[in-house]
Amino acid sequence: MQRSILVLYAHPRTERSQANRRLKRVAEGVDGVTVADLYAEYPTYEIDVDREQERVSRYDAVVFQHPVYWYSAPALMKEWIDLVLEWRWAYGPGGEALRGKLWLNAVTAGGAQAAYGPEGRNRLDLRALFSPFEQTAMLCGMTYLPPFALFEANNRRDRSVLDAHAAGYAKLLRDLRERTLDIEAASGLRGLAGLYDKPAGKG
Numbered sequence: 001m002q003r004s005i006l007v008l009y010a011h012p013r014t015e016r017s018q019a020n021r022r023l024k025r026v027a028e029g030v031d032g033v034t035v036a037d038l039y040a041e042y043p044t045y046e047i048d049v050d051r052e053q054e055r056v057s058r059y060d061a062v063v064f065q066h067p068v069y070w071y072s073a074p075a076l077m078k079e080w081i082d083l084v085l086e087w088r089w090a091y092g093p094g095g096e097a098l099r100g101k102l103w104l105n106a107v108t109a110g111g112a113q114a115a116y117g118p119e120g121r122n123r124l125d126l127r128a129l130f131s132p133f134e135q136t137a138m139l140c141g142m143t144y145l146p147p148f149a150l151f152e153a154n155n156r157r158d159r160s161v162l163d164a165h166a167a168g169y170a171k172l173l174r175d176l177r178e179r180t181l182d183i184e185a186a187s188g189l190r191g192l193a194g195l196y197d198k199p200a201g202k203g
């Protein structure tokens with residue numbers, strides 16, 4: 001059976017976004033994927049926790065799509081995590097609502113990939129920097145996938161990079177839906193872009 005996928009999209013200035021706006025459109029075009037625009041739904045940050053719990057419980061995979069802000073996610077996405085993943089619901093005694101679901105961060109970063117490593121100014125790679133997300137997923141009994149990241153997202157000189165990433169995002173979402181991605185093998189990677197960011201015409 002196909003997986004159902006919920007993309008939680010968080011961009012506080014989506015009208016100015018180059019990368020995420022495009023990637024959001026890509027996700028909206030994939031059958032079986034529902035996109036929720038959190039800043040559009042909750043401009044005053046008053047998240048309806050019951051509604052969100054009911055919504056997220058209906059899906060097999062949750063994709064957190066956002067720009068990297070200070071090595072993390074924009075504030076409303078953190079607010080969503082803070083409020084929706086309640087004790088006794090998401091974790092703790094009887095807290096099994098999210099057990100077995102997939103967690104994926106699909107992100108864009110201003111920095112170059114080379115900056116995310118021991119030699120780079122960010123010292124750690126994105127998977128290491130995202131360890132709070134990974135541990136949150138683990139605590140909730142979810143399966144964490146390494147981040148699918150577009151680096152140098154503000155570089156508009158070469159559109160083919162964004163084009164390849166957008167095509168890779170669509171393929172990743174379809175593979176998640178069709179269960180054609182080997183989750184166990186993918187879980188061991190530092191990131192998913194190597195699997196999916198192939199320039200057009202090169203397989």
Ligand SMILES: Cc1cc2nc3c(=O)[nH]c(=O)nc-3n(C[C@H](O)[C@H](O)[C@H](O)COP(=O)(O)O)c2cc1C
Nearest residue numbers: 017018019020067068069070071108109110111153
């Ligand atoms: C408040 C803020 C914090 C940011 N923090 C980071 C960061 O920690 N690492 C990084 O690589 N880029 C960072 N950036 C750059 C954004 O990630 C980048 O502009 C964005 O991914 C571009 O995508 P967009 O076109 O969808 O806005 C930050 C940008 C802003 C506005």
